Amino acid sequence: MVASEAISRPTAVGTAMRRVPGEPGIWIFVLLDMTIFAEMFGIFAWYRAENSELFRASQGAVNPLYGLIYTLLLLSSSWCVVMAVSAARKGSTALSSEFVLWGLGFGAAFAVIKFFEYAGKFSAGITPLTNEFFMFYFVMTVVHLLHASVGLGVLLYMRKQILALPQRAPVDSSRGMRMIEVSAIYWHMVDLLWIVLFALFYLKG
Amino acid sequence: MRPDENLGLDRRLEQLGAWSGIAWVVICGGGFGATGLLPVWAASTKPAALAAHLSDIKYQILIGMAVVLFGGVTFLMTWSLTMGYQIKKYANPSPLVFYVIVFVGLIGAIDGMIEGVIASAMAFRVDTLPPDTTQLIFDLIWFLFLIPWAPFMLCQLLAGFAILSEQNTGVMFPRWLAYVSFWAGALEVFCTSSVFYYHGPFSYNGLVTFWVPGASYFIWVLVFAVVQVRGWKNVKDGVPTSADVEPDVAPAVGPRVGRTDADRVRVEASVGI
Numbered sequence: 107m108v109a110s111e112a113i114s115r116p117t118a119v120g121t122a123m124r125r126v127p128g129e130p131g132i133w134i135f136v137l138l139d140m141t142i143f144a145e146m147f148g149i150f151a152w153y154r155a156e157n158s159e160l161f162r163a164s165q166g167a168v169n170p171l172y173g174l175i176y177t178l179l180l181l182s183s184s185w186c187v188v189m190a191v192s193a194a195r196k197g198s199t200a201l202s203s204e205f206v207l208w209g210l211g212f213g214a215a216f217a218v219i220k221f222f223e224y225a226g227k228f229s230a231g232i233t234p235l236t237n238e239f240f241m242f243y244f245v246m247t248v249v250h251l252l253h254a255s256v257g258l259g260v261l262l263y264m265r266k267q268i269l270a271l272p273q274r275a276p277v278d279s280s281r282g283m284r285m286i287e288v289s290a291i292y293w294h295m296v297d298l299l300w301i302v303l304f305a306l307f308y309l310k311g
Numbered sequence: 312m313r314p315d316e317n318l319g320l321d322r323r324l325e326q327l328g329a330w331s332g333i334a335w336v337v338i339c340g341g342g343f344g345a346t347g348l349l350p351v352w353a354a355s356t357k358p359a360a361l362a363a364h365l366s367d368i369k370y371q372i373l374i375g376m377a378v379v380l381f382g383g384v385t386f387l388m389t390w391s392l393t394m395g396y397q398i399k400k401y402a403n404p405s406p407l408v409f410y411v412i413v414f415v416g417l418i419g420a421i422d423g424m425i426e427g428v429i430a431s432a433m434a435f436r437v438d439t440l441p442p443d444t445t446q447l448i449f450d451l452i453w454f455l456f457l458i459p460w461a462p463f464m465l466c467q468l469l470a471g472f473a474i475l476s477e478q479n480t481g482v483m484f485p486r487w488l489a490y491v492s493f494w495a496g497a498l499e500v501f502c503t504s505s506v507f508y509y510h511g512p513f514s515y516n517g518l519v520t521f522w523v524p525g526a527s528y529f530i531w532v533l534v535f536a537v538v539q540v541r542g543w544k545n546v547k548d549g550v551p552t553s554a555d556v557e558p559d560v561a562p563a564v565g566p567r568v569g570r571t572d573a574d575r576v577r578v579e580a581s582v583g584i
Contacts (some may be wrong), residue, residue, distance in 0.1 A: 131487035138494045142523060149512045149519065234507065245504055245513055252500060281477075 128287040143299055149241045152308060157238060164239035166309060167232060172223050173308025176216055176300065183212035183295040187290045194268050195236045195285050206265045209293070213258050220246045220251050243307050250299055257296045264289035326543060328393025331386040332536025336529050339383030346375030346430070351453060351516035355509040358442035365437045365445060370435035380427040384420045390536060391416020394470070397539060401483035403473035415466035426455045453515040458506060460524065461497035467496030467531065483542040488535065495531035498524045
């Protein structure tokens with residue numbers, strides 16, 4: 107059977123079933139990875155409930171402005187990636203590549219500012235061993251930063267795939283297009299995880 | 312020996328090697344469970360209390376570790392060798408990927424062997440050792456299990472990339488397996504925090520640092536081995552055929568109507584190590 111037929115098989119009413127964006131494997135990865143993060147969020151909530159005063163006091167040492175800047179950077183980056191995928195589907199590879207570069211720039215800015223924030227914490231004597239709040243804060247945000255760093259490599263790969271697409275010809279289910287979607291899905295997962303981390307560590311309440 | 316006899320032996324060994332992955336999970340997991348060391352006591356436990364506990368389960372540790380050393384470690388080696396061989400045969404002919412997988416399997420087996428020997432020695436002398444020394448050896452067992460994670464991550468990532476490569480025939484290794492490998496590899500990073508905390512989720516008995524990477528590694532081996540065993544039905548007469556296999560991803564240009572003879576030739580040519 108032709109692969110594209112297998113993916114978008116006509117239904118009884120004559121409309122084609124939507125194919126899975128990217129490929130099924132990336133969704134397995136996203137679900138498994140988010141399950142692990144969900145587990146960490148649950149443990150954090152447990153510890154927070156056990157020691158709410160300490161967590162509230164410690165959160166006072168976290169600057170919410172950093173959180174806001176990160177969130178805006180990652181949301182902008184994700185928007186650029188969405189536009190890049192859309193442009194790539196229409197065959198506008200030059201525009202798509204430009205959007206990915208912008209997405210990459212926002213993502214890199216996120217990583218660079220994160221290092222400044224960590225440096226500020228360390229110079230103030232706050233480390234992952236300070237207390238339980240900062241144990242979670244450092245471990246979870248560093249793990250997210252590792253995801254984002256891998257994501258920057260993934261965006262570079264995405265750009266390479268975009269530049270390899272045929273120009274000015276709409277593409278939908280080619281291998282290259284699917285890998286572009288896979289890259290975008292990974293980057294959106296990084297963004298989504300950040301939104302939860304932002305709420306946990308930076309928003310007062 | 313006639314060539315067809317050799318092919319038959321090779322195929323049988325491939326099957327046995329794939330099954331040895333499942334055997335490793337069962338025997339090594341069962342052996343560890345039998346030691347009574349799980350759930351692991353916290354690093355913050357008082358040495359005297361830990362030593363008394365280990366003395367109580369002394370014979371469980373000795374028997375459990377004997378099981379781990381007898382079957383578990385050996386099967387990790389045979390499975391890794393088979394996995395490397397099959398990755399090279401069915402997914403990507405890169406010799407470097409093959410060698411990395413085989414060497415990491417060997418490192419894993421040696422690491423497990425040292426761990427089993429140290430745990431056995433600890434249990435053997437637990438009644439006469441000072442509690443502080445017992446605790447140090449106890450730490451060593453878990454550090455050996457957790458912190459040399461980097462080669463295993465490398466192996467999982469390389470296996471994933473090989474499966475995602477365009478050379479993958481798809482008859483043995485489906486593409487989703489690559490993403491499971493990436494996921495399991497990424498979780499290895501959590502082991503790092505075990506050297507910094509004495510209790511809590513990121514210490515060596517913690518949910519995030521011990522159970523997540525430990526369980527995910529066992530799950531990864533199990534899933535991989537089951538795929539290898541099940542993938543066997545797609546491999547006939549020593550030559551991979553994919554008439555029944557649905558490709559996960561459409562080709563870059565034009566429709567795909569099944570494997571061509573050229574694909575088969577490429578697979579056959581890649582078998583030599």
